[in-house]
């Protein structure tokens with residue numbers, strides 16, 4: 001079996017609305033492609049590169065989010081549970 005994935009490896013969770021597993025649960029966050037290939041028992045495994053993905057969506061100005069592939073989030077992240085807890089303590 002030869003497996004091709006039409007995006008880069010997902011290394012970080014999405015905090016913008018896509019229901020992804022935690023970082024620890026994402027196999028690509030702590031395993032390389034060869035380790036993943038062995039885990040899924042494929043003869044070969046290939047991912048689309050980030051550069052090719054950007055090219056495919058014509059993102060010449062690097063306007064799109066790729067955080068789940070890079071871990072580089074375009075906004076500051078906040079812990080909503082801490083915010084709610086702090087707000088509840090104030091009231």
Ligand code: SF4
Pocket residue numbers: 013014015016017018065066067068069
């Ligand atoms: S590209 Fe950004 S918004 Fe889209 S799933 Fe990944 S982290 Fe979420």
